Amino acid sequence: MFEETILSRRLVPAFKPKFHRVMKQAQRFSMVSKKRMQSLWRLLCRVERDRVPGDYVELGAASGGTGLILCAHARDATLERQVWMYDAFEEFDPPSAVHREVHDLLFEVNGFDPGRVHLVKGFFDATVGGRPPRPIALLHIDASGYEAVRCGLDLLESLVSPGGWLVFDNYGVDEGVRRAVHESLAEEAREVRLKRFGHTQAYFQCALVLRTGEAE
Numbered sequence: 001m002f003e004e005t006i007l008s009r010r011l012v013p014a015f016k017p018k019f020h021r022v023m024k025q026a027q028r029f030s031m032v033s034k035k036r037m038q039s040l041w042r043l044l045c046r047v048e049r050d051r052v053p054g055d056y057v058e059l060g061a062a063s064g065g066t067g068l069i070l071c072a073h074a075r076d077a078t079l080e081r082q083v084w085m086y087d088a089f090e091e092f093d094p095p096s097a098v099h100r101e102v103h104d105l106l107f108e109v110n111g112f113d114p115g116r117v118h119l120v121k122g123f124f125d126a127t128v129g130g131r132p133p134r135p136i137a138l139l140h141i142d143a144s145g146y147e148a149v150r151c152g153l154d155l156l157e158s159l160v161s162p163g164g165w166l167v168f169d170n171y172g173v174d175e176g177v178r179r180a181v182h183e184s185l186a187e188e189a190r191e192v193r194l195k196r197f198g199h200t201q202a203y204f205q206c207a208l209v210l211r212t213g214e215a216e
């Protein structure tokens with residue numbers, strides 16, 4: 001039912017057949033529910049439709065599920081887009097995934113171009129700032145806790161292109177995530193319309209394309 005709603009929106013028809021293929025594989029490697037992954041895909045399609053320039057960036061890759069969605073979408077995008085996936089992998093306590101396995105999933109199983117997909121191991125505060133300052137079309141923050149989310153926002157929010165999207169999984173279930181998002185918005189005095197998808201996911205569009213309060 002939900003899937004039909006997404007597809008009926010006619011967001012970039014050329015992407016439809018791939019949507020099913022990608023989702024099937026991504027589900028096997030993700031902690032994120034199918035519906036939230038569909039919501040993420042829909043936002044990527046909006047970025048594509050609106051020709052928002054920039055890369056796709058993910059903080060919290062784990063086993064690579066949602067990252068696969070970003071990579072598959074970027075591969076066929078009409079604008080040149082790179083994908084940046086960050087995670088501490090084995091350094092995190094407890095570790096959620098093994099870096100080598102995610103590397104193989106991306107580059108050997110799926111054949112993504114290592115010149116355009118970057119899998120970066122390490123804690124966000126040590127790695128994310130080292131990224132070249134390229135514009136971002138969609139920033140997916142899928143980590144828990146105030147520090148991790150705040151670090152991502154402090155380092156990357158200013159790179160998100162007008163019309164680009166910031167997506168937070170864990171928003172509904174983690175008080176630290178909510179605090180980081182709200183503090184950051186308040187400090188920037190940003191008036192955005194924070195939208196919810198289900199209980200867990202929240203997202204907003206970066207300035208100016210939608211006026212505050214305008215319906216999606």
Ligand SMILES: C[S@@+](CC[C@H](N)C(=O)[O-])C[C@H]1O[C@@H](n2cnc3c(N)ncnc32)[C@H](O)[C@@H]1O
Binds near residue numbers: 124125143
């Ligand atoms: C909820 S999981 C990501 C789920 C993934 N997107 C998926 O599709 O299943 C959160 C991940 O964030 C990573 N993480 C959390 N805090 C981090 C930090 N400060 N630096 C680096 N990685 C972090 C963890 O290692 C974990 O793999």
